[in-house]
Amino acid sequence: MELIIEVPPIKVEGQIVACEGDNNPALEHPIEFICLDLKEPAVCKYCGLCYIQEHHH
Template identity: 60%
Template sequence: MLSECVNSKPSMARPALKGVLQVLRQCQHARNMIVSGAAPGTQAVYDASTQHLQAICSTSAFVSVDGQRRGVQGPNHTAKWMQRKDQKSPQELISEVPPIEILGAVAACQGGKDVALGHPVEYIKLDSHEPSVCKYCGLRYIMKEVGGAYAH
């Protein structure tokens, strides 16, 4: 039904939603249709006679005047790393770094050697048995064992 309308009015058929809505408004079949949202990111037409929703266009296909795609979400950071099999994930890279031994019960993490690119100073209370992890960079710290006992 919608294809008949689009084919009958080629001047009104546009890939953007605005053009599709204009076709629906002027189409003789659209009189008993109600435009509504079906799923997030999808525009649909509800045909009252058949009681079915028909997806007409996804918002990910919309391109604005300045050429940017609207409503499109790129892959998240984890998905980007999972696509490349030749590289290790950030979690694997940080797990290869051995825990840093500290004399005392508190470690001050600045994110590595270059403090300009690091994170705020994070004070981490150390457990004597297991490494403690910095929540910003993932570096692990452990209390140094001195003479068979842990330094306090």
């Protein structure tokens, strides 16, 4: 978990992201759909990766 904290939030364009734990076999998990309605990063409950919605103005 300490290494996951060092990873910056992953910027995505959509409102919903599907996390499968990255390409690292140690982080693979069932698919988790995460809603990015908040202005703060959302965290995957399985692997701890953070996602944030990138707004285009």
